[in-house]
Amino acid sequence: MSVEPGWYVDPADQETRRYWDGEGWLGAPIPVDATPPDGPPPPEPPPVPVAPAAPAGSPAAETAPGWPPHPGQPAQPGHGPGPGWGPPTGPPPGWGPQGGPAGWGPQGAQPGYDPQAAPPGWGPPGLPPGWAPGWPGRPPEPRPHGLRLAGYGRRLVARLIDIALVLALNVLVNGWFVWRWLQELTPYWREAFRRGMEGNTSSEGLPPIGEQAGLLQLAILAIATALWLAYEVPAMAANGQTIGKRVMRIRAVPIEADQPLGFGRALRRWTTLGMPTLLWPCFGIGLLIQLIDSVSPLVDHPLRRALHDRRALTLVVEVPATTGPPATDDHPQPSGDTP
16 A cells, blocks of 8 residues: 655654655655645755865866965955965865764764664655554554544444344334244244254154245344345445444545545445345355455455455444544644554
8 A cells, every 4th residue: 555645754753844756755845734745845955965075186176266376376356254274175174084974873874773674663665654664564553534544443332232233123024024933933843842852863754944934034134134234335335324324433434535424335335234134044155155245354454444345345434532623723743653
């Protein structure tokens, strides 16, 4: 996942911000509380080339502009300071032997520069600052729209709460159909169980399963699926939260913006997980599909999306706790600590 260009807090110096262009840092840092400009910073001027010092005793050294002539030699136009100044014999005071300030590494590199490794706070070559050493290729945890991604534990508990509520609705609405279905199956399974306890494996003479058992089973699954759809889709379309998600303080948002899902996206998200309920009688294929969908966030990195999130282009994020009215900020800063 590529990180969008923008101004971000520099992990190497938490007091500054720098501009990330998608591949590396650009420009000089600015204070973290300063308002960053729109777009990337202006390009820095190229360094002024430094002419190499002429060997001592050469004519160039004796007549270099800006330095006084030797004693007894007449002054020439363009020569600088007065008596007491001489040609340079070394780097300026406080500067290191390689042309940088004292304490800096070779060729003016920053303090702590190691030729065998990247500068402090930087990860492997080509990776932005702040990446954990020893974990090459692992980016910092993304924060879509400035919000933390919901953990799998929260999502699982929220789903279990929703399942319990939908089951309660089925007891009220679907209870009579379930009771009638059991009445059709009971004679067959009662006789089969009795023979099994006696060690009799014969299937001859077993009472037949009721003719309405198959139709009742289809009606039960259709009603259960419809109740699940009515419970989840309108709530997710409005604010991205079912009752379970509200209890666990998580919600679903579109990838592209922090806004309501809308009915179409909420329906696409639900059908990926809910419609396979109708396939339960087909050797449990529907239940297997739902199980795979439920555990898929564990293997999706770094966004932790389930299969239904991928189809609907959604993410599940944590809802930040609100302790009071939001503070007014005339100069909003980009969210996130790292790109």
